[in-house]
Amino acid sequence: xxxxxxPGARTSVSDASPNAPSxxxxxxxxxxxxxxxxxxxxxxxxLTAYGANSFDVMQKGALYQGLNLTGALGVAVVCFYRxxxxxxxxxxxxxxxALTALLT
Numbered sequence: 001x002x003x004x005x006x007p008g009a010r011t012s013v014s015d016a017s018p019n020a021p022s023x024x025x026x027x028x029x030x031x032x033x034x035x036x037x038x039x040x041x042x043x044x045x046x047l048t049a050y051g052a053n054s055f056d057v058m059q060k061g062a063l064y065q066g067l068n069l070t071g072a073l074g075v076a077v078v079c080f081y082r083x084x085x086x087x088x089x090x091x092x093x094x095x096x097x098a099l100t101a102l103l104t
Contacts, residue, residue, distance in 0.1 A: 031081035042074020042091075062102060069098035 031039070049067035052058035076091035 028081070028083045031078055035077050035081050038074040039078030040074075042071040042076075042078070045071030045074065046094075060101075065098045065102045069095050069102065072098060 045067040049058065049064050049071065053060060053064055058064055072091045072095035076088055076095065079085075079088035079091060
C-alpha cells in the first residue's frame with residue numbers, strides 16, 4: 001500500500017521524519033549578491049597566498065599578509081550573513097593576525 005502525500009494533513013511526532021526540519025525554525029535570508037562576491041574573493045585570496053607561499057612563489061611580506069587580511073575579511077562577511085559563527089570567528093582571528101603582522 002502506498003501512502004499519498006496530503007499537504008493539508010497534520011502529522012504526528014511519530015509520523016515525522018527524524019531528519020525533517022522543525023516548522024518553528026527560521027533560516028537566515030541568503031546573503032546579498034555583493035556579500036557572495038566578496039566571500040568568493042576572500043576564498044581565492046587566502047588560497048592564492050597560501051599556495052604561492054607554500055611553493056616559494058611569494059614570500060611572507062606585505063602582499064602575503066594583505067591577501068590574508070582581505071581574504072579573511074571577505075570570507076567573514078559571508079559567514080556573518082549565513083550565521084556560521086565558528087567560521088566567522090576563525091576569519092576574524094585570521095584577519096587580526098594578518099593585520100598585526102602588517103603593522104609590525
